[in-house]
Amino acid sequence: MSTRIVLLRAVNVGGGAKLPMAELREIAGDLGATDVATYIASGNLVADVPGDPDAFDRALEKAVEQRFGFFREAISRTPEQVRAALDAHPFEVSEPKFSYVTFLAGEPTAEAIAKAETYETGDDRWQVIGTEMHIRYANGAGRPEMKGDSIGRALGVPGTARNLNTVRKLLALTGS
Structure with a gap:
């Protein structure tokens, strides 16, 4: 187990x-x-x-x-992988609910990342680190400036995003 x-x-x-x-x-x-x-x-x-x-x-x-x-x-x-993703979050966190980790099903190719980087993001920011995409929404996920779905499709691997509050709570549930 x-x-x-x-x-x-x-x-x-x-x-x-x-x-x-x-x-x-x-x-x-x-x-x-x-x-x-x-x-x-x-x-x-x-x-x-x-x-x-x-x-x-x-x-x-x-x-x-x-x-x-x-x-x-x-x-x-694993809890250790989630902790590492949280620790690797590359953006300043002013509001944890505006910052997300998208856990991807695999690692996107360099070509896919380059394609995704062609989309406008306004003041929102994203970065792929390994099998996670980190996001910081300037005004919250409910009012995104970037087209997250388009970026996700360009990356070519499915993923699911959780805000930093949720990521921390899930780690706490594991005792980590």
């Missing part, structure tokens, strides 16, 4: 992809996870997962799709 922070992309936002957290905990338990906890209703799961973490993530995706009828990527990290 290894402790993982598992993040599901785009659940319980904007009226689609409803996924009750109690049912997510149940599914994770059915897949053999223990010490299962969720945080807020946006697809944040902390658990000790059995075996290969990647295999667990794929099984979780499949189980959610079978039960709820929609596919959502599950992207997981």
Whole structure:
């Protein structure tokens, strides 16, 4: 068993992809996870997962799709990886809720990053470090100046973003 922070992309936002957290905990338990906890209703799961973490993530995706009828990527990290991502955040943090870490399913290519860098960002900032994209919104995620979806598509790997408050809370749930 290894402790993982598992993040599901785009659940319980904007009226689609409803996924009750109690049912997510149940599914994770059915897949053999223990010490299962969720945080807020946006697809944040902390658990000790059995075996290969990647295999667990794929099984979780499949189980959610079978039960709820929609596919959502599950992207997981160890607490140490999440801590390292938090520590690597390259931007000044004036409001933690304006700063995000997007956990990517893989590392984008240099060509993909170069393409993404062609998009205007106004006063918003982003930077890819390994398998994470760090974002600092000048006026909050609700009023972005950059086109985050376009940048994400250009990077060519799916990801899911959490603000720094959420990242810190998830680490706290692991005891880290």
